[in-house]
Amino acid sequence: MILIGQYDSPYIRRVAISLRLLGFAYEHDTRSVFGQFDDMRRTNPLARIPSLVLDSGETLIDSAAILDWLDENVGAERALVPQSGSPRREALRRIALATGAIDKFGAANYECLIRPSHLRWPEWVERCLTQGNGALRALDGLPWPQVAPLDQAQITTCCMYNYLKVAASPSFRRGEYPALDALWQRLEALPAFRATSFQEYAVPRAT
Numbered sequence: 612m613i614l615i616g617q618y619d620s621p622y623i624r625r626v627a628i629s630l631r632l633l634g635f636a637y638e639h640d641t642r643s644v645f646g647q648f649d650d651m652r653r654t655n656p657l658a659r660i661p662s663l664v665l666d667s668g669e670t671l672i673d674s675a676a677i678l679d680w681l682d683e684n685v686g687a688e689r690a691l692v693p694q695s696g697s698p699r700r701e702a703l704r705r706i707a708l709a710t711g712a713i714d715k716f717g718a719a720n721y722e723c724l725i726r727p728s729h730l731r732w733p734e735w736v737e738r739c740l741t742q743g744n745g746a747l748r749a750l751d752g753l754p755w756p757q758v759a760p761l762d763q764a765q766i767t768t769c770c771m772y773n774y775l776k777v778a779a780s781p782s783f784r785r786g787e788y789p790a791l792d793a794l795w796q797r798l799e800a801l802p803a804f805r806a807t808s809f810q811e812y813a814v815p816r817a818t
């Protein structure tokens with residue numbers, strides 16, 4: 612199978628790490644939604660990442676749909692999201708907070724990094740950051756496991772937090788989230804996380 616998209620996207624990274632943890636081999640196609648926009652639209656009409664091209668030729672789009680497919684394939688015992696009941700609801704709540712934070716800090720990043728400075732909307736950026744930091748505070752206040760096994764809530768939250776650190780999101784308040792720092796430190800040391808690490812957030816910058 613082929614995973615399309617670069618590791619500086621936390622959505623790509625949570626899929627790549629899940630593939631590795633569950634024992635799926637994949638080729639990595641590092642085309643960019645910014646650099647190869649038209650080409651990427653042929654893979655996903657939204658021109659977004661991630662996409663996963665299966666060995667059958669079918670293309671899955673959207674990280675949630677891809678992770679759902681992975682969980683279905685490995686079965687309930689190994690799935691990264693619990694199958695039912697309050698463990699599932701709790702996992703989905705954490706994942707929703709983490710992906711929501713990605714979307715809010717991501718929107719602020721696009722506004723501050725990509726949009727020409729004279730067209731920026733500071734009140735909108737502020738609103739996004741309030742929402743993003745609200746999600747981080749909620750996640751930081753939760754108990755996180757100190758030991759294996761990993762689950763999707765931990766993986767997605769760590770990918771989100773790492774993205775904020777490396778992309779140097781505006782108003783991401785370093786040092787304010789000790790529980791997330793501890794989770795990040797523990798997970799980023801693991802082989803699947805190290806193998807998908809990235810040093811730079813590669814979006815086009817406004818001049």
Ligand SMILES: N[C@@H](CCC(=O)N[C@@H](CS)C(=O)NCC(=O)O)C(=O)O
Nearest residue numbers: 620621622644659660661673674675
């Ligand atoms: N809900 C989607 C979100 C994916 C997403 O936001 N991808 C970003 C990269 S992190 C992207 O493709 N951005 C380019 C764009 O939307 O134009 C998922 O979970 O896959």
